[in-house]
Amino acid sequence: MTDIPPIKAIPGTYSKFTTLPKYSKFNDSSMCMLPFMHLHTWPSGKVFPCCVWNSRVPVGNQNENTLEEIFNNENMQEVRKQMINGEPPAPCYRCFQQESQGIQSLRVTANDRHRQHEHLIHEAEKNNYKVKDFNLYYWDFRIDNLCNMACRSCGPELSSLWHNDHYALYNRYIADNKKGLIRSNKDQLNQIIDIVNKNINDVERVYFAGGEPLINDMHYYILDRLIKAKRFDCHIYYNTNLSVLHYKKYDLIEMWNNFDSRPKKNIEIAASLDAIGPKAEYIRHGQKWNKIEKNIKKILETPNLRFMITPVISIFNIMHLPDYLDYFILDCHMLHHDIMLGNVLTEPTWYHIASLPEHLKIKVRKLFAEYLENRKNTFNKATLDDISHKFNSILQYMDMNIGDESLLMADGTKWFINITTKLDTVRGQDFTKTFPELACLLN
Helix, strand or coil: CCCCCECCCCCCCCCCCCCCCCCCCCCCCCCCCHHHCEEEECCCCEEECCCCCCCCCCCEECCCCCHHHHHCCHHHHHHHHHHHCCCCEHHHHHHHHHHHCCCCCHHHHHHHHCHHHCHHHHHHHHCCCCCCCCCCCEEEECCECCCCCEECCCCCCCCHHHHHHHHHHHCCCCCCCCCCCCECCHHHHHHHHHHHHHCCCCCCEEEECCCCHHHCHHHHHHHHHHHHCCCCCCEEEEEECCCCCEECCEEHHHHHCCCCCCCCCCEEEEECCCCCCHHHHHHEECCCHHHHHHHHHHHHCCCCEEEEECCCECCCCHHHHHHHHHHHHHHCCCCHHHECCCCECCCCHHHCHHHCCHHHHHHHHHHHHHHHHHCCCCCCHHHHHHHHHHHHHHHHHHCCCCCCCCCCCCCHHHHHHHHHHHHHHHHCCCHHHHCHHHHHHHC
């Protein structure tokens, strides 16, 4: 059994969020609905209770057991037991870290969205922490790592385009084929297809991410099945690099138009765009910004879609958030609440904003303060308050002490210099030309 030690709850951070219903006897500071109704799969076969769980601690592997067996194995029983007993499992640390910074975590949103299944918690408590009904109401199946970009914060397990770059950095390959493709085997795929076909009328939420989901055959299989079953009430959420809106025979806008926007938009598209222009192309290698702009325009013109921007906040883009906000709010006419700034990078730690030298942290604080002051006559109070809250959460991450984090490399500065210079050489990029204000990080 994988060791899953408990961690202490972070005090004073939960009451501001909507979690389980007030009549619940379970401790809101530890409980999450997802381990009672969901499994998250990777193409390598690793299985997790959700997508933000510590990827170093899988609860099972499809190469050894079926998803139904994993759903109630000893690891999953231990996760549920800890949550019911008020002990947040250690691999859940990302959610609790976000909540401590005032950011609404996946745990909180999952509890709010799926509270109707609280009976599963009661059932598990009475049944040795097992859930008899193997029905995954929330799907997040990653069947391959196929991607058309190689983002700086990613790696070969989640992007096939990282294959050769990873070898250049570490002199080893992850995948055993020339294309760097890691794909679920036939048995794994058949398990997922069986679940899709069996539970197509029960699934409530589907999350598509990658790799790049918009070039993933399983994505189109599931979307087509939902349309044929007339499951237009199912909530679909995307995390995409937004590079593709047409794939093989499929026109995505046409498929999405089947889904009604009433009473709320059931399709949400979160675009992983970390910056604009050349900076965006540097961070997400393989991106063509002019193509992205065209796709943004098409999606904003489609009324039944909710479009959001979800950058990964790192040392690369933190100093450019003012320009970034102006572009999407003033140029693209997006609403402030559709620009998510809560996804602060935690790994690799040499890109963590807390690793910035103090003189650059001072500059970041000044840039944020000046932006809020300069936009007083441009934005309304609600917009300014929201941006201010998001800035404050980011600054709390920036001021974290990550020196004691077990995942922090002993000498992060040298790792940053080594990896940045090597990748620049391999990719034909130049960090100091793209980010002259950060050139000191290479000295």
